[in-house]
Amino acid sequence: MFFKGKELIFDKPLIMGVINLTPDSFSDGGKFFKKNSKTELDLNKISFELDYLEKNGASFIDIGAESTRPGHTEISVQEELDRLMPALELVAKSNCIISIDSRKPEIIKEVLNYPIGLINDVSALDSLESKKLIRDHNIPVCIMHNTRNKLASIEEDVHNFFNEKIIELTSFGIPKKNIILDPGFGYDKSLEDNKKLLFEVDYSRYDNKLLIGLSRKGFLNKIIQNSKLKDLDEKSTFASIIASKRGANILRVHNVSMLFSKLNESK
Numbered sequence: 001m002f003f004k005g006k007e008l009i010f011d012k013p014l015i016m017g018v019i020n021l022t023p024d025s026f027s028d029g030g031k032f033f034k035k036n037s038k039t040e041l042d043l044n045k046i047s048f049e050l051d052y053l054e055k056n057g058a059s060f061i062d063i064g065a066e067s068t069r070p071g072h073t074e075i076s077v078q079e080e081l082d083r084l085m086p087a088l089e090l091v092a093k094s095n096c097i098i099s100i101d102s103r104k105p106e107i108i109k110e111v112l113n114y115p116i117g118l119i120n121d122v123s124a125l126d127s128l129e130s131k132k133l134i135r136d137h138n139i140p141v142c143i144m145h146n147t148r149n150k151l152a153s154i155e156e157d158v159h160n161f162f163n164e165k166i167i168e169l170t171s172f173g174i175p176k177k178n179i180i181l182d183p184g185f186g187y188d189k190s191l192e193d194n195k196k197l198l199f200e201v202d203y204s205r206y207d208n209k210l211l212i213g214l215s216r217k218g219f220l221n222k223i224i225q226n227s228k229l230k231d232l233d234e235k236s237t238f239a240s241i242i243a244s245k246r247g248a249n250i251l252r253v254h255n256v257s258m259l260f261s262k263l264n265e266s267k
Contacts, residue, residue: 001140008059019050063087065084080102158184203246210248214239215254
């Protein structure tokens with residue numbers, strides 16, 4: 001699959017690392033800000049993290065500047081741009097596919113001036129302007145299931161959503177091969193929904209690539225009772241490997257080196 005000139009071969013699960021340029025993300029908010037500041041980013045920390053993720057097994061690096069956790073505070077386009085722009089000046093040096101996690105068309109338009117290979121949109125490309133940008137720039141996009149239809153089972157709901165979005169986007173002119181699917185673990189889903197998505201859904205049924213984001217999500221403490229797994233990073237790694245065996249292609253995690261090591265052990 002091509003990501004703006006870079007080709008990745010999906011003969012094994014690939015890892016997506018995370019850089020959250022936010023003060024309020026649920027597990028690592030504030031990590032890339034200067035000491036005692038909630039507004040000034042530390043470029044040395046960002047540069048080090050980009051290099052570290054690439055050297056420790058990441059094929060993708062997902063950069064976001066607005067938290068999308070439950071109860072998050074929305075920020076303006078300008079504030080999101082102010083956080084993103086310093087990082088975008090650094091990404092050209094990376095051999096990884098750089099993904100931008102944003103749902104605002106104004107942000108998508110601006111970041112496409114940089115070597116970005118993927119747009120990761122938790123709103124599932126609801127904006128008409130965003131659809132036009134993705135189509136006209138021929139760039140892959142990840143769309144996420146984020147609103148639960150309680151009248152259907154979780155399997156039916158996610159499956160129907162994927163099919164409807166593929167029809168919608170391909171009819172708009174976005175190639176099917178450029179659409180990556182994300183079932184949206186934790187987004188408007190019950191504990192039982194998340195459990196079924198992890199242990200029961202066969203993701204290999206889809207022609208499109210599947211991205212799974214399970215990293216450090218609190219429900220893992222409730223659905224994974226393995227006493228050998230001491231913390232959320234270990235449970236996130238365990239859950240990500242389960243998802244990969246059920247057909248997931250891209251595993252989005254914070255602790256890249258741990259997952260990379262465990263994936264190699266499980267070969």
